[in-house]
Amino acid sequence: METAFFKTPLGTAKIVGDENGIAIISVQDEGESSTMIPEVLQECVMQLESYFEGKRNDFSIKLNPKGTDFQQKVWKALVEIPYGKTRTYLEQSKVLGDVKAIRAVASANGKNPLWIVVPCHRVIGTDGSLTGYAGGLWRKKWLLEHENLNAQQRLF
Template sequence: MEVAHLRIDTPLGPLLISGTDEFIQAVSFTDEPATDFPLPPRLLLECAQQLHEYFSGERKVFEVPLYQPGTAFQQSVWQQLTAIPFGHTISYQQLAHRIHNPRSIRAVGTTNGKNCIAIIVPCHRVIGSNGTLTGYAGGLWRKRWLLEHERTDLFTGLL
């Protein structure tokens, strides 16, 4: 199955969505010049719509099928990332405990950094044990923006 791409504009700059008509396999920030892609499958358009809803304050949870190849350990970390509630953060240490491997803090951090599905698999919600913002492939300024966006009162009426 051929992977398709769709580039969208967001408040954080362009995002490139990659996937097929069955799953999303990547959402990444891009600084590459705009490229014309063929008409994407419906699922990529749906993903783009959900991302726009997220940025406009209308969506907390994403509902698109995902595929991200990785080891059993990586899968367990990424699965736990999707369980972090909107507007909340956890530490790398807490994440290691959640996968029942408390000594794997560094491996958890490495796996978090290998997440290819930004925002939807919310690796931005993981912070240092002392509350500091640490590493984010999209840049710490984007991580800060995402966390502040999720802590706004935009969703008060939707609770």
């Protein structure tokens, strides 16, 4: 597995992957950018940079996250939430076919290893509150505002 670090408006992103796909994208408050980005990670870095520049709203990189079958199912459903939109945990549970699975869905969201690319930041509380985000609620708020701002700008 190869690893690269690069600066984003929300901290330093860490990307881990190989020829089978990207396994981890995480964020940390501090860290230096890599001086060399391994070839297998370059497309991921470019797509994330485009996202932060407001030029990209979906990703076409090969993913290879590690998780249980249920987690994989939850993460796949997260990718289907449109850019600039949100779903509640209840709505996400319904999409997955079990309204009683709200806590399990929330737990799987919290274990999402692919920051931004698998958009768990788009899942909110039933009352519209920003709940449960491993990267910090301030990052979730920033990401949702970033996506809504770009969605509004495309209208004009």
